[in-house]
Amino acid sequence: MRVIAVEQYGAGPWGSLHLADLGAEVIKIEDPSVAGDVGRYVPPYAEGEDSLFFEVFNRNKRSLSLDLASPSGRAVFDELVRASDAVYSNLRGDVPAKIGITYDDLKHLNPRIVCCSLSGFGMTGPRVAEPGYDYILQGLLGWMDVTGEPDGPPAKSGLSLVDYSAGFVAAVSLLAGLHAARRDGTGMDCDVSLFDTALSLLNYPAAWHLNAGYEPRRTRHSSHPSLVPFQLFRTADAWIVVGCPKEKFWQRLTEVVGHQEWAQDPRFATFADRERNRGELLALLEPLFRTRPAAAWLDALSAVGVPCGPVNTVPDALTDPHTAARDMVVTTEHPRYGRMRLPGTAVRVGPDPRPDGRAPRRNEDFEYVLTQVAECSDERIADLVRAGAFGRAGAVPGIPDRFRTGSPSAPDSATVPPPPPTTPRTGTGA
Known part of the structure; x- marks a missing residue:
């Protein structure tokens, strides 16, 4: 599967990273x-x-510097569309149509192309032209209002x-679209949004x-809105999380x-009783949990x-034995x-290990993409x-001198292998 990713920053690259890790x-x-x-x-x-x-958002990908606003850059993009399965973007919701990367814009080049747009607010609606970022959406959609302590700020x-x-x-969405395109021979748009x-x-x-008219609200010590107890508890030396999402766990907790x-x-016999008498x-x-250190409680529970x-802290999580x-x-x-x-x-998915390569340097895959994917001659x-x-x-790195001078000397593209990266992109699990 080949995906042309017109992407930047976090959300879009995070999605395509998983596609790259899947091969x-x-x-x-x-x-x-x-730049x-x-x-x-x-x-x-x-x-x-x-x-x-x-690096953490772009491992296992290739990079091509391309000016989509120029006629020549657009011509290269069109060649890539012909040779690809999907065009994936995370631009503002009104931009894919403006720059011509929707399915209707590209289907004449490749009727099976799947065009997946990930934007802040989607490709329709009154907010279509607004930029969308994680922080903004967490405030707009009520997440901040239900996060934190009841007497603290959002x-x-x-x-x-x-x-x-x-x-x-x-x-x-893109994988579902590709499955349908391969089944039916017709691509489509996928309109995904942060909103x-x-x-x-x-x-x-x-x-x-x-x-039922429920009003979500912030809860003390990050407690679950309906399951009690299921929250943070302060012990003699640290915080721990304890939960009773089934009745049998509550019964065992009373023994501990x-x-x-x-x-x-x-007052405490059922879920409903405990929620009502929280x-x-x-x-x-809470006073009981403060009588013993965290390790003692965690062992007993x-x-x-x-x-x-x-x-845990983030360093604790990264060194947990299960992580390794x-x-x-x-x-x-x-x-x-370096390392x-x-x-x-x-x-x-399946028995094969995930590829663990580094992210590409800017325009690192210029020669491979142009010769092997777009099938351009050196003269072109x-x-x-x-x-x-x-x-x-x-001003653009990664373009070999023979293309900059206009005096190509390499053999025809059909015989040019993909150039090896300056540093191997493969790695190992650790």
Whole structure:
């Protein structure tokens, strides 16, 4: 599967990263007028055109600098569409139609092409021309209003979960579109948005509101809105999470805390009873948890199967033994950073290991994409360089000198193999 990705920053690259990890050839189109994907320059860990931010979103992809606003650049793009399965973008919702990358714009080139747009607000509606970012959507769609302590200010999630979730939705949508295109011979548009994703993730609190007038609110110590107890508890030395999402877990918890009688107490006997008498129950439980250290509670609760866990730091999570057992930290080599370790993606399909390559340098795959995918001759490539298809030739890296001078000397494209990257992109699980 070959995907032409007109993408930048986070949400779009996150979705196509998973396609790349599944084995797709993702050709990342980078705008030469702005020196490529803005993610290359995100601080604090950025040097030149490399950043750790960019690396974690763009492993296993290829890069081509291409000016879609120029006729020559557009001609190259059209050739890539003919040779690809999908065009994937994360631009503002009104932009795909403006720059001509919707299915109606491209079907004459490739009737099976699938055009997946991931935007802030979608390709229709009153907000179609508004830029959309994770922070904005978390506020707009009620996420911040239900996050944090009841007496504190609204809070965002500690992670960019709207971006990440929308990337997943875009990848699933594109795969479904490709399946249908291969079955029917006809492509389509996939219209995915951060707005729709964030709204859908309101899920059961939204259903409770729509059908029963429930008013979602922030809960103390991150407690579950209806399952009690299921929340943070402060122990003698640290915070832990304890949950009773089934009645059997509540009964076991009463044994661990030394109050088996609470299992039959009419105030706490059922889910509904405990939710109704939340304040009374937590007033009994919270002082008990403060009497012993976290490790003692976690050992006792785990021994009887009560769901529980520590509140780890990010370094704790990355060094958890299960992280290593699942090969969730991958290692590769980078020409600037040397040996580099990054979190892996969660996709696991079949027995084959996921590829663990670094992200491409800007325009690193120029020769491969032009000769092997677009099937351009050296003479044609030199003409395109002179015409500005890839940006101002002197300012764009990755273009071999023979194309810049207009005096190609290599054999015809049919005999030119893909050039090896300057540093191998393959890596290993660690």
